[in-house]
Amino acid sequence: MTEWVEVTIARKAAPPVPEEKEESEDPPKHLTKQQLKNRKRSERRKERSNKAPTEPRHRRRRRQEDSKDRDKSSESESESQEEVETLGELERRSRRLSKMLKQIEAAESKVEKGLHDAQVITKIKRREAVERELATVRRDLAAIEDRRQAKLAARHAASAARARDRDSDALLILSVKFDERFACPICTEVVEAAVSVPRACAHVFCRACLEDHVAKAARPDDCACPMCRSKLCDPQGRVDARPHAASRARLKYLTGYCHCGDSLPLNKLRDHLRHCGPKAHLFAPRRKFGHEFKQPSFSSSSSSSRRGGDARLDTTDERLQLQAALLASVHDR
Known part of the structure; x- marks a missing residue:
C-alpha cells in the first residue's frame, strides 16, 4: 500500500520593499536662485496647462462691448440696422477718445512735475483736436438718442391711442341695454335664432x-355645454339642437336700447346694431343657415363610414346571390 505524505513547501519571504521617501516640500538646498526661479516658473506653466483655456483679455473686452451694443440695439425694435451700427461705432469712438484725453491729462501732470520728453509733449499738443472730435461724437450720440426717444414717445402715444379706442369700443358695447336673461352665454349678445339641446x-x-362651439370639438366627450358641461351629443355622435320657441316668442315683445338711445324689440336689436353708427363693424353680421343644424365633424365622418360599410355589405350580398343563382343554373343543366 502506498502512503500519502503531506509535503509543505515553504516559500521564501519576499524582500521588503523600500519605502519611498516622501518628497519634501522644501526645495533642495544645492539649487541656485536662478534654478529655483526656473523651477517655480515651470510649475506655474504646468498648472496653467491643466486649467481650462481662458479667453484673452482684449477679446473678452471686445465681446462684452459687442454684447452691450446688441442689448442696446434690441431695446428698440424700430431702429434700422444702419442706425444701430452707427450708434455702436460712435460709442466706441467716444470711449477711445475719452481714454486718449485721460492719457493727455496724465502727460500734463508729468510736465508739471518736470518729467517729460518729446512723446509727452506730442500728446499734449493733440489735446485740442481730441476735445473737438470728442465733442462732435457726443453731439452725434445725443442726436441719435433724441431720435430714439422721439420714436419711443410716438410708439407710446400710438399704443395709448389704441388702448383708448379699445376702451371706447368696450364702453360702446356695454352701453347696449337689454334683459340679460336673453343673452347668449357664448357671445353675450341677444340670442339670435335661439336653439337649445333638450336632451x-x-x-x-x-x-x-x-x-361654432360644436365644430371645435374633436371627439364626443369634448362636445359639452359651455355652462354646465353636459354632453350635447347623443350615442350616435349627433347634436339634437332644436329651436327654442319660447325665447323666440318673447323676443318679439321685450325691448332693448341701442347705444344711440333708440328702443327696439329684442328680435330686431342686433340687426339695428349692424347698421348703427361708425362702430357697426364691432357687431358680427347675420349668418345664413341651412335647413339642418350643422353637425360636428366626427359625427359626419362616422355616419359616412357607416353608410360606406352598409353599401359594401349590400354589394357582398348581391354577389353571393348571383353566385348561388349561377350554381343553380349549372346544376339544372
Missing part, C-alpha cells in the same frame, strides 16, 4: 354660436 340641458344659445 342635455335647458340653456339657450344662438344657433351660429352653438354651431
Whole structure:
C-alpha cells in the first residue's frame, strides 16, 4: 500500500520593499536662485496647462462691448440696422477718445512735475483736436438718442391711442341695454335664432354660436355645454339642437336700447346694431343657415363610414346571390 505524505513547501519571504521617501516640500538646498526661479516658473506653466483655456483679455473686452451694443440695439425694435451700427461705432469712438484725453491729462501732470520728453509733449499738443472730435461724437450720440426717444414717445402715444379706442369700443358695447336673461352665454349678445339641446340641458344659445362651439370639438366627450358641461351629443355622435320657441316668442315683445338711445324689440336689436353708427363693424353680421343644424365633424365622418360599410355589405350580398343563382343554373343543366 502506498502512503500519502503531506509535503509543505515553504516559500521564501519576499524582500521588503523600500519605502519611498516622501518628497519634501522644501526645495533642495544645492539649487541656485536662478534654478529655483526656473523651477517655480515651470510649475506655474504646468498648472496653467491643466486649467481650462481662458479667453484673452482684449477679446473678452471686445465681446462684452459687442454684447452691450446688441442689448442696446434690441431695446428698440424700430431702429434700422444702419442706425444701430452707427450708434455702436460712435460709442466706441467716444470711449477711445475719452481714454486718449485721460492719457493727455496724465502727460500734463508729468510736465508739471518736470518729467517729460518729446512723446509727452506730442500728446499734449493733440489735446485740442481730441476735445473737438470728442465733442462732435457726443453731439452725434445725443442726436441719435433724441431720435430714439422721439420714436419711443410716438410708439407710446400710438399704443395709448389704441388702448383708448379699445376702451371706447368696450364702453360702446356695454352701453347696449337689454334683459340679460336673453343673452347668449357664448357671445353675450341677444340670442339670435335661439336653439337649445333638450336632451342635455335647458340653456339657450344662438344657433351660429352653438354651431361654432360644436365644430371645435374633436371627439364626443369634448362636445359639452359651455355652462354646465353636459354632453350635447347623443350615442350616435349627433347634436339634437332644436329651436327654442319660447325665447323666440318673447323676443318679439321685450325691448332693448341701442347705444344711440333708440328702443327696439329684442328680435330686431342686433340687426339695428349692424347698421348703427361708425362702430357697426364691432357687431358680427347675420349668418345664413341651412335647413339642418350643422353637425360636428366626427359625427359626419362616422355616419359616412357607416353608410360606406352598409353599401359594401349590400354589394357582398348581391354577389353571393348571383353566385348561388349561377350554381343553380349549372346544376339544372
